[in-house]
Amino acid sequence: MKxxxxxxxxxxxxxxxxxxxxxxxxxxxxxxxxxxxxIAYTIQNARAARTVARVVVSTDDPExxxxxxxxxxxxxxxxxxxxxxxxxxxxxxxxxxxxxxxGEGYDPEICVFLQCTSPLTLxxxxxxxxxxxxxxxxxxxxxxxxxxxxxxxxxxxxxxxPVHHDKCVRLPRQEREPQFLETGAVxxxxxRGFRAARHRFFGKTAFYVMPAARCLxxxxxxxxxLAEGLMxxxxxxxxxxSLPQPVSALILDFDGVLTDNRVIVFQDGREAVMCDRGxxxxxxxxxxxxxxxxxxxxxxNPVVRARCDKLGLECLYGVQNxxxxxxxxxxxxxxxxxxxxxxxxxINDLACLQAVGCGVAVADAHPYVKAAxxxxxxxxxxxGAVREIxxxxxxxxxxxxxxxxx
Numbered sequence: 007m008k009x010x011x012x013x014x015x016x017x018x019x020x021x022x023x024x025x026x027x028x029x030x031x032x033x034x035x036x037x038x039x040x041x042x043x044x045i046a047y048t049i050q051n052a053r054a055a056r057t058v059a060r061v062v063v064s065t066d067d068p069e070x071x072x073x074x075x076x077x078x079x080x081x082x083x084x085x086x087x088x089x090x091x092x093x094x095x096x097x098x099x100x101x102x103x104x105x106x107x108x109g110e111g112y113d114p115e116i117c118v119f120l121q122c123t124s125p126l127t128l129x130x131x132x133x134x135x136x137x138x139x140x141x142x143x144x145x146x147x148x149x150x151x152x153x154x155x156x157x158x159x160x161x162x163x164x165x166x167x168p169v170h171h172d173k174c175v176r177l178p179r180q181e182r183e184p185q186f187l188e189t190g191a192v193x194x195x196x197x198r199g200f201r202a203a204r205h206r207f208f209g210k211t212a213f214y215v216m217p218a219a220r221c222l223x224x225x226x227x228x229x230x231x232l233a234e235g236l237m238x239x240x241x242x243x244x245x246x247x248s249l250p251q252p253v254s255a256l257i258l259d260f261d262g263v264l265t266d267n268r269v270i271v272f273q274d275g276r277e278a279v280m281c282d283r284g285x286x287x288x289x290x291x292x293x294x295x296x297x298x299x300x301x302x303x304x305x306x307n308p309v310v311r312a313r314c315d316k317l318g319l320e321c322l323y324g325v326q327n328x329x330x331x332x333x334x335x336x337x338x339x340x341x342x343x344x345x346x347x348x349x350x351x352x353i354n355d356l357a358c359l360q361a362v363g364c365g366v367a368v369a370d371a372h373p374y375v376k377a378a379x380x381x382x383x384x385x386x387x388x389x390g391a392v393r394e395i396x397x398x399x400x401x402x403x404x405x406x407x408x409x410x411x412x
Contacts (some may be wrong), residue, residue, distance in 0.1 A: 119193040154179050262387040
């Protein structure tokens with residue numbers, strides 16, 4: 007089966023156990039991570055997985071139940087005797103299966119056990135475990151990550167003792183037998199066999215290898231910081247991948263991109279705008295790389311020319327119909343529109359956004375503009391948006407250079 011494909015007959019049930027008690031991190035399952043409760047990531051990834059037909063959360067906690075419902079999962083209330091520290095995950099899974107079977111006659115062929123403490127897991131990882139189970143004719147399957155480290159333990163006399171390796175022989179990683187670490191993120195089981203065995207590993211067990219970068223379990227408070235950092239970098243990598251390779255030019259609207267879209271009006275009718283000094287640093291790097299930058303705006307106020315002169319930018323202002331002006335500028339410069347980037351914020355930017363290879367919206371752009379853009383920045387206009395896109399373009403170029411150099 008080709009990568010990314012799924013078995014058409016697959017209709018797995020995903021069960022996410024999430025009790026209210028947590029000793030290491032109080033209220034861990036609903037603690038906020040990058041703007042969402044921790045459990046929300048697992049629910050959303052399960053719902054997006056192509057092999058999963060139904061997602062339920064097994065919990066004893068009303069707040070977790072409310073969050074689960076909000077993010078689209080069904081809730082099965084777990085009895086108190088299955089919610090303590092010593093209650094196994096298997097007991098929660100079996101209770102959920104019994105509840106659905108007894109109440110609805112619903113008996114899925116495959117059940118998927120997902121841990122809400124693994125927020126970096128993607129839908130493709132869930133599909134990967136389920137498809138591995140089916141393709142290898144296995145009874146149970148799990149997600150693993152490559153493991154390249156040496157384990158040690160203390161002997162009876164307190165001496166350091168190697169685990170499964172000879173301390174006198176230190177083979178290079180590429181010469182050692184591959185080993186894999188259980189990630190704790192995704193497990194899949196044939197439901198009938200699981201009911202009989204009452205354990206997640208029974209019969210023939212197969213594994214699906216996840217990238218190590220996505221294998222993080224939230225067990226300590228510091229893990230939330232690590233997860234948030236990895237999430238931000240992952241999003242940034244996706245954004246960089248959306249940019250043309252390489253970028254041929256950057257075109258910027260003025261109001262709402264280089265400014266915060268507000269205007270200060272003095273008693274004599276003069277106007278002033280608010281800009282971000284950091285944008286100048288972002289643009290300086292592009293100029294050093296000789297990437298053409300144009301400011302294209304319908305604004306007629308001389309402040310446009312003053313700001314562009316200050317930044318050393320070419321500008322076309324007072325342009326009511328932007329698209330012909332953009333097309334003409336690209337043609338005169340021999341610039342490939344498919345590799346150009348346009349940053350806008352309002353309705354009059356839509357045509358230009360769609361005419362270039364990559365349309366970009368600032369964080370506070372009009373909803374229509376955000377919907378049309380390939381990239382939505384995290385910064386608002388006049389508050390670092392231009393610096394952000396400039397840095398992204400330079401990071402992409404650096405990554406390409408590093409890749410070319412091996």
